[in-house]
Each structure stands twice: as C-alpha cells, then as structure tokens.
Amino acid sequence: xxxxxxxxxxxxxxxxxxxxxxxxxxxxxxxxxxxxxxxxxxxxxxxxxxxxxxxxxxxxxxxxxxxxxxxxxxxxxxxxxxxxxxxxxxxxxxxxxxxxxxxxxxxxxxxxxxxxxxxxxxxxxxxxxxxxxxxxxxxxxxxxxxxxxxxxxxxxxxxxxxxxxxxxxxxxxxxxxxxxxxxxxxxxxxxxxxxxxxxxxxxxxxxxxxxxxxxxxxxxxxxxxxxxxxxxxxxxxxxxxxxxxx
Amino acid sequence: xxxxxxxxxxxxxxxxxxxxxxxxxxxxxxxxxxxxxxxxxxxxxxxxxxxxxxxxxxxxxxxxxxxxxxxxxxxxxxxxxxxxxxxxxxxxxxxxxxxxxxxxxxxxxxxxxxxxxxxxxxxxxxxxxxxxxxxxxxxxxxxxxxxxxxxxxxxxxxxxxxxxxxxxxxxxxxxxxxxxxxxxxxxxxxxxxxxxxxxxxxxxxxxxxxxxxxxxxxxxxxxxxxxxxxxxxxxxxxxxxxxxxxxxxxxxxxxxxxxxxxxxxxxxxxxxxxxxxxxxxxxxxxxxxxxxxxxxxxxxxxxxx
Numbered sequence: 386x387x388x389x390x391x392x393x394x395x396x397x398x399x400x401x402x403x404x405x406x407x408x409x410x411x412x413x414x415x416x417x418x419x420x421x422x423x424x425x426x427x428x429x430x431x432x433x434x435x436x437x438x439x440x441x442x443x444x445x446x447x448x449x450x451x452x453x454x455x456x457x458x459x460x461x462x463x464x465x466x467x468x469x470x471x472x473x474x475x476x477x478x479x480x481x482x483x484x485x486x487x488x489x490x491x492x493x494x495x496x497x498x499x500x501x502x503x504x505x506x507x508x509x510x511x512x513x514x515x516x517x518x519x520x521x522x523x524x525x526x527x528x529x530x531x532x533x534x535x536x537x538x539x540x541x542x543x544x545x546x547x548x549x550x551x552x553x554x555x556x557x558x559x560x561x562x563x564x565x566x567x568x569x570x571x572x573x574x575x576x577x578x579x580x581x582x583x584x585x586x587x588x589x590x591x592x593x594x595x596x597x598x599x600x601x602x603x604x605x606x607x608x609x610x611x612x613x614x615x616x617x618x619x620x621x622x623x624x625x626x627x628x629x630x631x
Numbered sequence: 632x633x634x635x636x637x638x639x640x641x642x643x644x645x646x647x648x649x650x651x652x653x654x655x656x657x658x659x660x661x662x663x664x665x666x667x668x669x670x671x672x673x674x675x676x677x678x679x680x681x682x683x684x685x686x687x688x689x690x691x692x693x694x695x696x697x698x699x700x701x702x703x704x705x706x707x708x709x710x711x712x713x714x715x716x717x718x719x720x721x722x723x724x725x726x727x728x729x730x731x732x733x734x735x736x737x738x739x740x741x742x743x744x745x746x747x748x749x750x751x752x753x754x755x756x757x758x759x760x761x762x763x764x765x766x767x768x769x770x771x772x773x774x775x776x777x778x779x780x781x782x783x784x785x786x787x788x789x790x791x792x793x794x795x796x797x798x799x800x801x802x803x804x805x806x807x808x809x810x811x812x813x814x815x816x817x818x819x820x821x822x823x824x825x826x827x828x829x830x831x832x833x834x835x836x837x838x839x840x841x842x843x844x845x846x847x848x849x850x851x852x853x854x855x856x857x858x859x860x861x862x863x864x865x866x867x868x869x870x871x872x873x874x875x876x877x878x879x880x881x882x883x884x885x886x887x888x889x890x891x892x893x894x895x896x897x898x899x900x901x902x903x904x905x906x907x908x909x910x911x912x913x914x915x916x917x918x919x920x921x922x923x924x925x926x927x928x929x930x931x932x933x934x935x936x
Binding site: 431433472594595597598600601602604605607608609 | 655678692693698699702704902907
C-alpha cells in the first residue's frame with residue numbers, strides 16, 4: 386500500500402557541493418523496506434521527483450539527493466517548516482531475508498543513500514557488513530563516517546585517487562579483497578554492470594530510470610528481465626543479479 | 632444542498648458519473664485499487680491492448696514539460712490473450728462496473744481480431760478503438776490520420792462486435808471533423824478525442840532528445856484548450872456521442888468539456904501526478920455543479936452553441 390501525505394521539512398542542508406540531506410517529519414508507516422523511494426510533488430513541476438529513502442524512523446524520514454536539474458535545485462532552496470507532498474512506500478526495496486553472513490554493500494555517488502538503512506538493518510540482524518563507496522573525488526564523499534558509526538567496515542574509492550583506492554568500486558574489490566558472501570548495490574549503470582562481472586556471488590541491485598508516475602500506472606520505466614517485463618518503479622527498483630539482462 | 636444528478640448515458644451504458652480515467656494512465660485498474668476503491672469512477676479505459684504482447688519502446692520514455700509530459704511508451708501491454716485470461720478476471724474481483732476496452736493494432740485484421748475476442752467479455756461495456764497512438768510506426772496513428780483508413784478500421788470492427796464502438800482520434804491532423812465524420816458514417820457509435828499531441832524535448836546539456844524514441848505524445852493540462860476545441864468541433868459536426876479527453880484535471884474542467892459537447896470525460900496524465908485525481912474529481916463534481924447551478928449534468932452536454 387501507499388501513502389500520500391504532506392510532510393514538514395525539519396532540516397535541509399548540503400553534505401557536499403551538490404548533494405543535500407533533507408529530513409522530513411510525517412507518517413512513515415508505509416515505508417517497509419530499505420531501498421524504497423518516495424515521489425515528491427514540487428510547486429510548478431508537472432511530474433513528481435523520485436528520491437530513494439536513506440533512513441526512516443516512526444516519525445521522520447531522511448532523503449539524500451543530488452542537485453541535477455531544476456526540480457532538485459528547487460528542493461535545495463526549501464527551508465525547515467515548509468511542506469512537501471509525498472507518495473511513500475514506493476518500489477520493492479532490498480530484501481534482507483537472504484542467506485548471508487557477510488554482505489557487501491556497494492554504492493556509487495548518489496546511489497549510496499539507500500544503502501544506509503540497509504546497513505543498519507543488516508547490522509541489527511547480526512551480519513558483518515562491509516561498505517564500499519565510490520565517488521569521483523574526495524570532495525564528493527559523504528556518509529562514510531555515518532556508515533562507520535553504524536559499525537560497518539567502510540572502504541572508499543575515488544576516481545582521481547584523492548581518497549582511498551584510486552579508481553572504481555571494482556578496484557576496491559581486487560585491491561582490498563574484502564571478505565563477503567553476498568552483495569547489495571546501487572549506483573550508475575556502468576558501475577552495476579562492472580560489479581556484476583567482477584563478483585562471483587549473488588546479489589541485489591537497485592536501478593534508476595526516468596519515471597512518469599512512480600507507482601506502476603504509466604509503464605514509463607519498464608525494463609526487460611529474464612523473468613519478464615518489470616517496471617523499475619513497481620517490481621523494482623531492486624532486481625536480482627540473476628534476472629538482469631544487460 | 633440540492634441533490635444533483637451526475638449520471639450520464641453513453642450509448643446505452645448508464646454511468647454514475649462521466650469521469651473515466653484514460654487509457655494508458657490507469658493500467659488494468661490494478662495499480663489504482665491500492666490507492667482507493669475505483670468503483671467510485673464512471674468507468675475506466677484500460678491500457679491499449681494489441682494481439683501480441685508488446686514491450687514497447689526503449690527507455691527513457693518520459694519527458695517532463697511545462698504543465699504536461701511527453702510519453703513514448705509504445706503500447707506496452709501483455710497482449711489480448713493475457714488480458715482476457717488474467718487481467719479481466721482479476722479486475723472483476725475489485726471493479727464491478729462496465730469497463731472500456733482500448734484496442735490498438737497494426738493492421739485492420741489485428742483490430743478486428745482483438746475486438747472480436749474482447750466482444751465476448753461481459754464486463755466490457757464499450758470498445759474504444761485506438762487509431763491514434765503516436766508512438767508506434769506502421770500502426771496506431773497512421774489509421775487515424777486519414778478519413779478512409781479510420782473508416783475502414785471502424786467498419787472492420789463494427790462487423791465483429793455488438794458492443795458500442797468508439798474511435799479514439801489523434802489531434803495530429805489537419806481536419807479532425809472530416810475524420811470523425813468518416814468514422815460516424817462507417818458506423819462508429821461514438822468518438823473519443825483527443826489522444827496525445829506529437830511532441831519532442833531536447834536535453835540541452837547532452838544535446839540529445841530526452842526520449843529514446845526521439846518524439847512522443849504530449850499530454851497534460853497544457854493540451855486542455857486544444858481538446859476542448861476539438862470536442863466542440865466534432866460534437867457539432869457529428870450526431871454520435873463524444874468522449875472528451877485531454878488535459879482534464881478538475882471537476883470544473885469536466886464541466887467545461889461537457890459544455891463543449893462531451894457526454895463523458897476522460898482524465899489522463901493527471902492520474903500519473905496525482906493518483907487520487909479521478910476520485911477527487913468525482914467527489915468534487917456535485918459541489919462544482921451546485922456552485923454553477925447545474926442540477927443534472929447531462930443537461931449541459933453541448934450547451935455552448
């Protein structure tokens with residue numbers, strides 16, 4: 386089920402030059418899994434903006450978003466006390482009920498946020514969590530400390546080598562050889578594909594696609610899988626490694 | 632408050648109200664039943680259905696516009712067999728009114744085949760023949776842009792069904808009236824208009840079209856005046872009922888389109904930005920009618936001369 390409601394902005398602040406964190410207060414009962422997303426109506430914009438949920442509790446949810454266009458730029462100008470119309474509980478999200486003791490969480494850029502609550506849940510279930518975060522430069526890094534504070538081991542890659550391993554998240558796998566038996570990933574398509582080719586283990590990947598509605602009504606974000614056509618917004622955004630057609 | 636009457640009669644079909652979510656924005660009803668009880672609707676028009684299952688066009692298929700959107704879905708649907716075997720039985724469990732079957736095709740034979748199959752489905756109250764999809768080549772819109780081709784599809788479909796047949800027309804034509812008249816003369820029981828307007832957006836940073844298929848169908852609030860104008864022209868020129876469609880987002884828009892000549896009114900893109908839109912319009916209709924001094928909604932159909 387979904388919830389459409391009005392949420393109050395508690396805070397809205399930059400984490401890097403282009404990435405912002407917004408905390409909203411309101412009903413979160415329809416958010417049931419990490420990796421789900423909300424769809425945000427913005428004044429003067431025809432379509433909603435889908436943003437993945439970074440974290441939530443009984444009365445607040447945290448969104449981390451990158452300013453990439455007019456809509457997200459408009460979001461970054463909003464102040465605490467202002468209100469937003471959200472659809473919540475969208476998408477399938479990550480499954481944590483899988484047979485893994487040592488999950489690896491791999492995030493690239495603005496793909497990092499949905500892994501935060503996932504890490505929290507996996508750690509609470511007693512799993513040993515390793516997080517690999519990929520960014521272009523050291524300036525763009527966010528949430529590495531937050532993941533560490535949860536109790537996860539954190540490995541960072543930067544494309545220019547300004548922090549951690551030089552290169553991509555897959556270079557972290559070959560150079561640091563983290564110990565893992567399953568993976569979860571969210572990030573740009575080339576990263577997801579390279580990761581799937583680099584790792585022998587099974588996993589779940591969260592995909593991005595331009596959406597119309599966000600709840601399965603328009604068929605705007607369909608993709609083909611080995612198990613048939615799926616809508617990224619409805620049967621996704623998380624797909625199993627085994628079903629993906631690259 | 633005076634008891635107002637929102638009901639309309641569409642080719643013998645009694646609708647509690649004229650509000651009908653438009654094809655392509657409402658799936659087969661299933662996605663919306665998680666938001667509200669869709670029995671509040673007059674009816675709804677299900678996703679354009681073809682003989683074979685179709686994946687549709689590559690993504691991205693959606694582009695945002697000022698007060699509207701472009702889609703190039705390309706008739707993604709599970710095919711007529713799956714619609715009859717799976718979608719309609721499921722629909723029956725939560726929707727207890729006649730549904731409008733939107734049928735698309737790539738040949739006269741395909742239109743006729745699908746309509747003949749769907750004719751046997753009890754819950755289908757009206758067949759809406761889509762000759763106006765702008766997102767597929769060699770089909771869809773090509774049948775809706777010439778009076779002869781539109782009439783030929785109409786005759787082929789009428790020959791295989793006893794259900795009322797509405798032809799859904801494209802606005803991407805020079806003379807909408809000539810095409811509507813050709814459909815009426817070929818036996819159409821009604822006309823539905825408008826489908827989307829052919830449009831295009833460019834991502835100026837990437838210097839490429841936003842939509843993978845380059846062009847797509849523009850819909851949303853911005854097209855409302857075009858839709859009202861075409862509903863007006865066609866309803867004045869034809870004697871069969873018109874289902875108005877295009878940019879409707881409020882009860883007041885429904886009333887305006889009915890005054891232009893529509894017997895029922897479809898709500899499209901608005902459902903995608905606000906999943907409760909059609910329900911809210913149904914609920915607002917009596918209030919708006921009272922405000923405008925309308926006791927019986929059917930009285931205002933085509934009242935603007």
